[in-house]
Amino acid sequence: MDEFKRIQKSSLLILLLQFTGAAIGQRDLYLSVRVGDEATLPCNNVFNDQDQCESTTWLLSYSGSTAVLVRGGQIGEEARAKSDRLRVTEKCSLVIKKVTEEDAGPFTCRQFRSGEQQGSDSLVLLSVVTMTEHQNNDEVTLLCSVTTRVSCRHKVKWLLQGRDVDEDNKDIKTSASDCNASVTFQTSHYGSTQRSELFTCSVTADDGNVQTFSFQSSDGDKQAATTSTTTAAVTSSPTIKNSGLLRLVLVSLGLAALIMIVVAVNIWTRAKEKQTQMDEINVRYDVDDGTVNYENIRPPDGV
Known part of the structure; x- marks a missing residue:
């Protein structure tokens, strides 16, 4: 009797675990990925006895239409345009x-x-995070937006060093709404390197999952080049002025040293000539008549 009760309890526990696992496996997953990054979408209802995901199909649905991306573990015809960006893992996850x-x-x-x-179905709601940078005179505005293709209820905000920006901070202005957030500050406050290190965009999905992304402009090469050039011009102007002042001081010191060298050489040359003339003349006094006779003691030519 006790053995029967033990078996009954074990069976009930196994059934409960299976039910709980199924409930967890079929829970919708919210996933946010930054533009340009790689996304791995897990399939939570996959069969474990598949060799090459032959029982797995991946679909993308929006605007009333559905595209078959993967059928029987293989990239579908409707996804050929971006087939070079899609692949299926051993566990049948979809990688983009x-x-x-x-x-x-x-x-x-x-x-x-x-x-x-x-x-x-196992559902994955993929949201794409886009970051852009815009400069207006001496102000820089960083934008963080989330694209979902469905009703967007994500909460987006900018963080400074991982914390909310102080509302009393007069140097930084922030604004936020569903799926969008911005932060504005003076160009002189944060250089391009500081922006990527200090500012992060926090995205909170409808299920409470929070993901953070460090600032990285998604405008493309032209925008990035323009921003980089403008930033370098603003942040390096004090350096340019200091370099010009240092160059002026060095030139002045070099000119003064050159003048001193020329004067010293001139004095030394004159002294040398005078000494040479003195060496070439022998002064002899005549003791008898008190006269002075000068004799040139320079050797004759050719001697």
Whole structure:
């Protein structure tokens, strides 16, 4: 009797664990990825006895249409345009390389056997984070926005050194709304390197999952080059002035040293000539008549 109760309790526990695991596995997943990064979308209802994900299908649905990205573990015809950015892992997760805003949306993983769907869908809501930088005279504004292709309820805000920006901070202005946030400050306060190190964009999904992204402009090469050039001109102007002043001082010191050298050489030359003339003349006094006779003691030519 006791053994029967023990077996009954064990069976009930196993059933409970299986039910809990199924409930957790079918929970919608919110995933935010920055433009240009790689996204890995897990399939939480995958069958473990698949060799090459032959029972797995991935779908992307939005605007009333559905595209088949993966069918039977292989990239589908409707995804050929971006097939070089898609691949399926051993665990049937879908990997998207170099994510763009067009990749945002709800992805569904389904399991099929003998043409029939097995179990419930596994849903991944992919959001794409875009960061841009805009400069207006002496002010810089960083923008962080989230693209979802569905109703967006993400909370977005900028953090300074991992913390909320103080509302009393007169040097930094922030604003935030669903799926968008901005921060504005003077160009002289934070250089381009400091911006990437100090400012992060915090994205909170509808399920409470929080992800943070360090600042990295997504405007492209032209915008990045313009911003970099402008920033360098602003931040390096004191250095340019200091370099000019230092160059002026060095030139003045060099000119003074050159003048001193010329004067010293001139004095030395004259002294040398005078000494040479003295050496070439022998002064002899005649003791008898008190006269002075000068004799040139320079050797005759050719001697």
